[in-house]
Amino acid sequence: MLKPLQEVLPPKGRAVGAFDVVGLEWAEAVLEAAEGLDLPVILSVAPHLGGPPMGALAPGLRHLADSVRVPVALHLDHGESLEEVARALRLSFTGVMLDGSHLPLEENIRLTQLTVQLARAYGAGVEGEVGVVPGQYGPGKGGEEAPQYTDPQEAQRFYEATGVDALAVSIGTRHGLYKGPVRLNLLLLKELSQIPVPLVLHGASGLRPEEYRALIAGGIRKINLYAELALEAARALRGGAGEDYLGLMAGVKEALKRLAASRMRLWWG
Numbered sequence: 001m002l003k004p005l006q007e008v009l010p011p012k013g014r015a016v017g018a019f020d021v022v023g024l025e026w027a028e029a030v031l032e033a034a035e036g037l038d039l040p041v042i043l044s045v046a047p048h049l050g051g052p053p054m055g056a057l058a059p060g061l062r063h064l065a066d067s068v069r070v071p072v073a074l075h076l077d078h079g080e081s082l083e084e085v086a087r088a089l090r091l092s093f094t095g096v097m098l099d100g101s102h103l104p105l106e107e108n109i110r111l112t113q114l115t116v117q118l119a120r121a122y123g124a125g126v127e128g129e130v131g132v133v134p135g136q137y138g139p140g141k142g143g144e145e146a147p148q149y150t151d152p153q154e155a156q157r158f159y160e161a162t163g164v165d166a167l168a169v170s171i172g173t174r175h176g177l178y179k180g181p182v183r184l185n186l187l188l189l190k191e192l193s194q195i196p197v198p199l200v201l202h203g204a205s206g207l208r209p210e211e212y213r214a215l216i217a218g219g220i221r222k223i224n225l226y227a228e229l230a231l232e233a234a235r236a237l238r239g240g241a242g243e244d245y246l247g248l249m250a251g252v253k254e255a256l257k258r259l260a261a262s263r264m265r266l267w268w269g
């Protein structure tokens with residue numbers, strides 16, 4: 001059943017999975033995994049990834065979310081403008097992110113305040129971001145730039161000024177896959193976790209189980225996943241034994257369900 005973002009965020013020590021979906025079969029896979037584990041889940045749509053148009057996908061996602069027992073939030077990931085946020089809310093998204101992380105702090109605060117105002121009118125939750133998580137599947141240019149780590153004072157000021165329900169932070173992760181070793185700044189995370197808001201991890205693909213555990217122990221309560229799902233779906237397609245389209249897609253769905261379930265189990269603890 002569809003729930004506001006703020007109602008599916010767990011207490012400290014656990015993290016809810018937020019899976020970027022680019023097709024209805026992806027959403028079906030994630031929801032079956034959540035039902036199997038009896039866990040809340042977040043279906044995210046990130047327009048910058050270039051999947052089906054949000055207006056086409058949203059009614060289907062809402063229908064699927066309404067037909068399961070577990071709580072499901074429908075979330076706009078990396079919203080790029082207030083217009084996009086408003087459109088998502090009208091399409092019954094229950095959570096929205098306006099990503100103003102690349103803007104000067106005060107401008108990020110101003111846009112996020114307006115996002116919070118809009119979302120509250122719909123009873124929806126809001127995620128903001130301070131610091132920049134770089135990488136191939138991110139909303140920026142991609143490429144190899146270094147992360148702009150979240151400044152704890154800026155994050156505190158942002159939270160107090162906006163009252164967001166969740167805060168995305170940059171602590172060394174990247175959108176997409178890692179070419180070199182991952183350098184997580186757990187000390188910085190510890191400082192950020194003093195802010196009384198659930199912290200969100202972007203760029204979570206390819207981390208080891210012990211890294212996930214350390215991040216969740218450090219205050220991460222929502223974990224976004226896309227790159228690994230996209231690669232897993234492609235692998236399933238290439239190795240697919242189905243003799244026609246639907247046969248192949250059944251294999252994709254099964255592979256996505258398995259991956260989503262294993263992550264959800266690990267993250268929830």
Ligand SMILES: [Zn+2]
Nearest residue numbers: 175202203224
């Ligand atoms: Zn992201």
